[in-house]
Amino acid sequence: MSSLSTPTTLGAVEIRNRNVMSALTRSRSLPTNIPNETMWNIINSVLMEAQASLSPRALSSANNSINYHAYCRTEWPHTPGIYTAEHVAAWRKITDVVHAESAKIFSQLWHLGRANHPDMPEQIPVWAPSTIAARGGKFRTLPGQPGYATPTELPDPWFIIEQYKKAAINAKEAGFDGVEFHGANGYLPHQFFDSTTNKHTDMWGGSIENRIRFIREAVEVLISV
Template structure:
């Protein structure tokens, strides 16, 4: 039996047709171990299977829907058959352990780089809503700190919608239980929403409804493939990361509209990322984010979708929020990195204080050895029970 302080997290939850055994979810975590060709491998299978033993729901690391110049080398994709086959092995392992897994579908938009190998291989520009570059930008396989480039405005955004739909088709073929649209952290969907990255004057920009259109149409494409009760979205209204963030009044108006409209589509859940200082860079001597209580500001707008949240939750805080009806499940990130049995540790009162090796967080540089790449990834020990 779970300690009383966290017991609410260990009540099952019905998510559409899926029964989640608990409400301790594993957030998308960029780990860069699909070495060397963006194809999930045996090490990825081991990593996810370890965590599937206790997680109620797993959302994969961001899965690239097309070849992009990501700052994260060796991030997995889902645009070809080899990747589908690789993910199928991961999914089979997760299901064997009794967990549920959604693919987080990811397009970087202006956060890509034209000099990155995958962007060169794709043979297309760095696309975004508008020709506005983000400040900052480190690329782990490019010398120095080249920064983000000025992107090419996408003339017809429906081309990108087609990519998302094809990725969903591939995800379904692989056997995923559902998909989560990455609408957070300054990537493509977020770029369309935010007026600091979208200054279009056509039907894809300007008004709140126009800026929300891309994300809502993407959700509709995913629903077309998976059905509404197997689709979720992750949002970060507070902004900050990747140079995002509008004034508070505009933020509240934009995200209140988007969340209300997404909820009307009947999707399974909306994951609301709270403000996180670690994701709030300093530009011109000040923080970038628009700090506000994200759960309190938007959860009441959700009449159909489950209210999930993310970013900086402790087990006891999350359990209290579930008990009080503020959220229905909570995603944890860092806790799952150094604790493959994170949910089981919470349930049995085991410590969750194993330090993370940040030198290997995003992979072992310049190595394609599986044994080397296991370091700081699949070699963290589980507790004894």
């Protein structure tokens, strides 16, 4: 237990102890997807009220949408974004609080891909590697609570990769100490890697090397920032 209070590093980022608050998706960005005072108060409470030596010194922002097509999903409407100047300004208030407590914060960059619905706000089209709908889902804020719809195939995903880069630039401007690439749980990067959801026959699909290309290219642009 004593080691939990000792310093360590996450890549090039030094933190004062080994307690990290993991990403937790919550519908806090009401009434829009811009971070707000409620989120500020939660972060402040986590850092100020915990036992000083064990208070987390590194935090992850949870799902931060990289563009308006990435925003909002089944159980979690009103998740925050990182793709406008308003997002940057709002996040800066939160990162300032974190840094005032000598802690670090990372922005988890997120794109839903097919795990969305075209009738959700700002959702036309819903992009995915192939026109294969996800199973299940229940969009409680839509009439009839529909399941997932058939997505629109991404013919060339380079523009999404550029949006990851822009999101990283915005995160840096907003004062984040780093970014976390959300590549799991059936979202867009996972959809490219999975042969059951990626039917591309070009450089983006087929072999493992091609299916992992989207993830590799996106991570490389994040590293470049």
